[in-house]
Amino acid sequence: MSKFNKKSTRQLDLFLHDGALQSALDEAASILSVKIRKSRLSREQILSRVNLILGRDTSMAQFNAWTAPTNRNRLPADVLICLLYILNNTEALNALLAPLNLRAADTHDCALADLGRVQIERNILVEKEREALFIIKGGKR
Numbered sequence: 001m002s003k004f005n006k007k008s009t010r011q012l013d014l015f016l017h018d019g020a021l022q023s024a025l026d027e028a029a030s031i032l033s034v035k036i037r038k039s040r041l042s043r044e045q046i047l048s049r050v051n052l053i054l055g056r057d058t059s060m061a062q063f064n065a066w067t068a069p070t071n072r073n074r075l076p077a078d079v080l081i082c083l084l085y086i087l088n089n090t091e092a093l094n095a096l097l098a099p100l101n102l103r104a105a106d107t108h109d110c111a112l113a114d115l116g117r118v119q120i121e122r123n124i125l126v127e128k129e130r131e132a133l134f135i136i137k138g139g140k141r
Contacts, residue, residue, distance in 0.1 A: 020099040025074065027095040032075070033067055035087045050082045 036046060047063045058079075066075045067083075075083075084093055090104040097103055105113070 024096050024099050027098075028080075028092040029067070029075070031092040031095055032080075032083060032087075035089050035091070036067055036083070039087055041086070046083070046086055049086050050079055053082050053085075054078055 036043060039046060041049075043063070044060065047058060047060060050063070051058055066079060080092070084090060090106065094103045
């Protein structure tokens with residue numbers, strides 16, 4: 001086997017030095033496993049929707065392998081996104097983002113951020129108004 005065809009087992013070592021990434025991957029897999037088990041949809045229905053969205057024909061055996069909490073055959077990113085959508089849940093994504101000190105923003109978070117921006121802009125406009133009135137009055141308060 002040539003060195004180009006050999007599968008590298010050290011590819012992610014740079015990122016795994018403190019175990020944070022491995023821990024995040026394990027936690028995300030565990031969360032997804034629980035969410036799938038507690039879903040109102042059966043595993044078959046979930047897989048059917050994944051296959052429909054992605055236009056593929058993944059077997060139940062492969063789906064079970066991907067979603068087993070102890071499995072090292074990681075879930076493909078496109079399947080992960082589909083599962084987050086189908087299960088209407090971002091907890092697994094947040095587990096993956098945690099080592100980066102990030103989290104997914106939902107509509108409530110976005111609305112709060114928008115409100116904060118509006119209030120900051122309002123405060124800036126109020127200060128500009130005060131300055132303009134001060135100038136209009138000839139610099140007298």
